[in-house]
Every structure is written in C-alpha cells, then in structure tokens.
Amino acid sequence: YHLHATDGEIGHVDDFLIGEESWRIRYLLVDTSNWIGGKSVLVACDALERIDRDRGTLHVATTRSAIRNGPAFDTIEAALDTAETGPPFTII
Numbered sequence: 001y002h003l004h005a006t007d008g009e010i011g012h013v014d015d016f017l018i019g020e021e022s023w024r025i026r027y028l029l030v031d032t033s034n035w036i037g038g039k040s041v042l043v044a045c046d047a048l049e050r051i052d053r054d055r056g057t058l059h060v061a062t063t064r065s066a067i068r069n070g071p072a073f074d075t076i077e078a079a080l081d082t083a084e085t086g087p088p089f090t091i092i
Contacts, residue, residue: 002057003030003043005064013058014040028058032068041070 001013015029025045032038047060
C-alpha cells in the first residue's frame, strides 16, 4: 500500500509492527526512499484515516513533512515513543 499524507504521497508501507500477545497492528513501517534523503520511519496506526483498497492507498492525518522528519527506524527502541506502554512487538 502507498501512504498518502494530508498534502500528498509520502511513501509505501514496507512492514508492520504488531503486539506479540494482542496481534494488534500498532505501527506501520513506511519507506520514504523515493524522496531524496528518504528513510524508513514508523507511523502510528492512530494516524490512519481511511483505506482505499481499490487504489492500494492508506490515508493518514499528518503531513509529509511530519513523516519525513520522523526518526529513522534503526532499532525499535530508538523509534518508539518513550511513553509506549503496549506489549512487546514483533516485526512482521
């Protein structure tokens, strides 16, 4: 799926982070490498507004700049919010 921010396309979903026990999708791992200086960043599923299955797009309630300026996903510990209280995560 391609990811559309409020102001245009920003990348595509490369992977998901889910809770090991709940199996709830918590974060989308978004690849923004089509942009100069692109990287992989985490986007919380709470930002998801709608899914367009026919076009293969996910629409999120945030800007391209906010996603682009998010922390690079090098390790899960570095990318997650320090206030994260969910279960352990599994990279799918």
